[in-house]
Amino acid sequence: MPGTREAEGCPLVTIHAVRRKLLLPLLAVGAVYAFPAALKVAFRPPRREIPQTPKDLGLPEEEVWLTATNGKRLHAWFIPVTGPAPAVVVLHGWGGNAGLMLPLAPHLHRAGFHALFLDARNHGMSDRDDHSSLPRFAEDLDTAIDWLRGRDDVTSVGVVGHSVGAGAAILAASRRTDIGAVVSLSAFAHPEEMMDTSPPLNVLPTPLRRVTLRTLERMIGYDYDEIAPRNRIGDVVAPVLLIHGDADRIVPVENAYDLADHMAERRLIVVPGAGHSDLASFEAYLGDVIGFLAEHLKA
Numbered sequence: 001m002p003g004t005r006e007a008e009g010c011p012l013v014t015i016h017a018v019r020r021k022l023l024l025p026l027l028a029v030g031a032v033y034a035f036p037a038a039l040k041v042a043f044r045p046p047r048r049e050i051p052q053t054p055k056d057l058g059l060p061e062e063e064v065w066l067t068a069t070n071g072k073r074l075h076a077w078f079i080p081v082t083g084p085a086p087a088v089v090v091l092h093g094w095g096g097n098a099g100l101m102l103p104l105a106p107h108l109h110r111a112g113f114h115a116l117f118l119d120a121r122n123h124g125m126s127d128r129d130d131h132s133s134l135p136r137f138a139e140d141l142d143t144a145i146d147w148l149r150g151r152d153d154v155t156s157v158g159v160v161g162h163s164v165g166a167g168a169a170i171l172a173a174s175r176r177t178d179i180g181a182v183v184s185l186s187a188f189a190h191p192e193e194m195m196d197t198s199p200p201l202n203v204l205p206t207p208l209r210r211v212t213l214r215t216l217e218r219m220i221g222y223d224y225d226e227i228a229p230r231n232r233i234g235d236v237v238a239p240v241l242l243i244h245g246d247a248d249r250i251v252p253v254e255n256a257y258d259l260a261d262h263m264a265e266r267r268l269i270v271v272p273g274a275g276h277s278d279l280a281s282f283e284a285y286l287g288d289v290i291g292f293l294a295e296h297l298k299a
Contacts, residue, residue, distance in 0.1 A: 039212065052102055062080065068129075087155075089144045114154060141172045142176070166184035167191070181295075182241070230262055239267065245275050246273070248276045250276040
């Protein structure tokens with residue numbers, strides 16, 4: 001029929017047909033870009049208040065600004081001692097900052113260690129970046145270690161890390177041989193296992209959790225198995241001391257036993273009644289931490 005032939009040849013009908021054919025591919029492309037962007041927002045670490053500075057504790061304080069691998073600025077406090085001495089980098093966990101780790105500072109200072117309390121990107125006073133991750137924590141830690149090793153008054157370098165910062169310490173120490181000692185506070189054994197059972201992923205259906213985790217892997221540029229502390233700790237040349245609270249509800253103490261089982265030499269302190277970020281409970285064992293660092297960070 002003439003009317004049918006005219007409709008088939010109508011430019012408007014052709015345009016609508018093309019739009020329908022392109023709709024699903026365009027939606028798919030949009031989802032590919034939009035989903036990672038949404039995840040960056042969902043997993044953005046909170047900026048917590050900085051509770052104190054070294055000066056508040058009566059300690060010498062040098063404010064330091066370092067440059068991360070992508071040009072972002074990293075804030076740190078350097079707390080020096082007199083003369084050449086070993087140095088310790090202290091790195092917080094997810095959503096933490098250097099100020100929250102300062103209860104360790106007086107103990108390190110009295111023991112004769114230089115100390116560098118670092119803010120990872122997106123934390124404390126350091127610059128914002130598009131996302132945070134365990135590998136980026138490790139990159140920032142590498143920057144801090146390199147800065148310390150470039151100082152004439154630093155004889156050796158150790159690391160104390162908490163939670164993600166502890167995982168970053170293990171990752172960094174598995175890739176370099178110039179770290180003298182590592183102290184891990186409340187580290188998880190595997191990031192995917194920890195995230196899978198924690199908010200916000202634990203409320204999602206299993207298929208969506210799997211998609212989310214794979215998307216996060218692509219976003220950070222690493223396979224979780226590749227960076228998992230469980231799989232890296234056996235490659236660490238430096239001695240490692242694990243400390244974990246047995247009342248930790250965020251990273252259960254089973255993670256510490258798991259890590260200890262993969263260490264060349266098992267060094268583990270389980271703190272009775274301590275939670276994930278309970279530095280006050282850990283304080284009773286700081287003598288063990290100082291003794292461990294003093295033994296392995298000799299001038």
